[in-house]
Amino acid sequence: MSETESTRTRTRTGEASEPAKGSSSKAISRSGDEPLSSELGSTTIADAVVTKIASIAAREVRGVYDLGGGTARALGGVTRSVGIGDERMQGVTVEVGEREAAVDLTVVVEYGESIPRIAGALRENITRRIEGMTGLTVTEVNIAINDLFFPGDEAAAEPARVD
Amino acid sequence: MSSAVPSAGATAVPVSSPAEVPVSASVRLRLAALARASALATRGVVGLDAGRAGMRMTASVGLRVDGVVCAAMPGGRYQVSVHLVAAMVPLRQLADAVRARIEREAAIAGLADRLGRVDVAVEDVQVRTEEARP
Numbered sequence: 180m181s182e183t184e185s186t187r188t189r190t191r192t193g194e195a196s197e198p199a200k201g202s203s204s205k206a207i208s209r210s211g212d213e214p215l216s217s218e219l220g221s222t223t224i225a226d227a228v229v230t231k232i233a234s235i236a237a238r239e240v241r242g243v244y245d246l247g248g249g250t251a252r253a254l255g256g257v258t259r260s261v262g263i264g265d266e267r268m269q270g271v272t273v274e275v276g277e278r279e280a281a282v283d284l285t286v287v288v289e290y291g292e293s294i295p296r297i298a299g300a301l302r303e304n305i306t307r308r309i310e311g312m313t314g315l316t317v318t319e320v321n322i323a324i325n326d327l328f329f330p331g332d333e334a335a336a337e338p339a340r341v342d
Numbered sequence: 343m344s345s346a347v348p349s350a351g352a353t354a355v356p357v358s359s360p361a362e363v364p365v366s367a368s369v370r371l372r373l374a375a376l377a378r379a380s381a382l383a384t385r386g387v388v389g390l391d392a393g394r395a396g397m398r399m400t401a402s403v404g405l406r407v408d409g410v411v412c413a414a415m416p417g418g419r420y421q422v423s424v425h426l427v428a429a430m431v432p433l434r435q436l437a438d439a440v441r442a443r444i445e446r447e448a449a450i451a452g453l454a455d456r457l458g459r460v461d462v463a464v465e466d467v468q469v470r471t472e473e474a475r476p
Contacts, residue, residue, distance in 0.1 A: 220422075220460040222437040228428075228467050235430075235469065313464075314434035 224313045229273045233282045236308035237271070240300045242292030244328035246270030248285050270325075280309055281319040287326040298322050354406035358382075360451065367402065369456050370420055374400035374407035376451055377422045377460070380443040381410075386431040387440065390424065391465040398425045419458035427466045437462035 237243055247270030272283040282305055288297055306317040357363055360375045381387050390409025392398045400412040411423040422444065428436055441460045448457040 218459070220441055220462065222434055223461070223463040224433055225463065225465045228433070228464050231467055231469075232430075312430070312433050312467075314432075 224275060224315060226273055226275050227268070229275050229280050229282070229309060229313060229315070230268055230271050232308050232312055233273060233284070233305050234268065234271045236305045237284055237286065237301055240297060240304055242289050242297045243286055243301070244289045245287040246285060247287075248325050275315065278316055279318045280313070280315045281321075282309070282317065283321045283323070285323045285325045287328050288324055290327045290329045294324055298324075354401045354404050357405050357407050363405065367405065369453065370412045370414070371400060371402040371405060371407065372451070373420050373422060373448065373453055373457060374410040374412040376447050376453065377410045377412070377424055377444045378407050380447045381424050381426060381440050384436070384440050384443050386429050386436045387426055388429050388468045389427040391427050393425070393465075398423075415458040417458075419456055421458045421461065423461040423463065425463045425465050427468060428464050430467055430469060433464050433467075437464065 234246060237246055270285040274281045284301065284305075286297070286301070288294060301322055302320040305320050309315060309317050357371075357375050357378075359379045360372060363372050363375045378390060381390060392408040396408065398409055398411055400407045400410055409425045411425075413421045413423075415421050424440060424444070426436075426440065440462050444460050445454070445457065448454050
């Protein structure tokens with residue numbers, strides 16, 4: 180299934196049927212208790228940290244087969260094979276501010292699973308993990324379902340050319 | 343430490359604890375070493391991150407402390423920035439624990455009046471801490 184033909188669900192937090200970008204809706208938003216900066220010093224969470232947390236949280240959801248588009252996954256396979264890639268970074272883009280974070284995900288789901296359930300579970304788990312670990316308020320979790328995985332797809336790989 | 347050691351940061355000898363810093367070393371370097379040791383001793387800290395080019399460091403007279411940037415502030419104090427690699431723990435509480443430990447150790451070392459802001463940056467997280475520790 181190509182990306183242009185893919186089933187695409189791009190849902191903004193708190194506005195399930197609204198695909199418009201730039202929404203200020205913050206249904207998932209929860210305020211942090213304490214400031215990340217004071218006269219004693221500041222605490223900074225790098226984008227890579229939030230990306231990794233979001234990726235791990237996404238993979239914890241039942242029905243998520245993989246993260247990333249076709250190209251990202253293909254490139255990820257190559258970079259991993261030479262030891263320079265990190266699959267936990269693929270398919271996840273984050274914007275991190277001083278107090279808030281927004282997450283964009285590209286997901287491959289297993290055939291037969293409910294996409295609305297997966298999207299809801301992704302949004303809930305990612306928000307819980309990021310807010311729990313970083314204290315940042317998650318304002319958006321945008322999910323693009325990029326492909327479906329059919330059981331047996333992996334077995335249909337090219338047969339070995341030598342015995 | 344030998345005076346033959348080059349003074350450039352990239353070729354300077356890495357320092358891991360305040361004990362490796364001579365008493366005659368600058369306050370800046372002593373604070374940096376103290377901050378590094380304090381951070382590494384905090385539960386949940388896997389390591390410190392000097393960045394890809396190794397630029398996050400404090401260097402002086404042939405010694406360097408990786409992962410800590412110590413900069414002068416007005417009034418004779420030094421602002422300390424610690425760049426962490428953390429385990430999968432609550433990061434804000436971890437940063438507060440690192441900050442508190444650095445302040446405590448600075449007081450013990452008699453450097454409390456030279457310590458300014460302590461900024462903590464979590465640069466990366468590691469899922470399994472045993473992968474990072476030797």
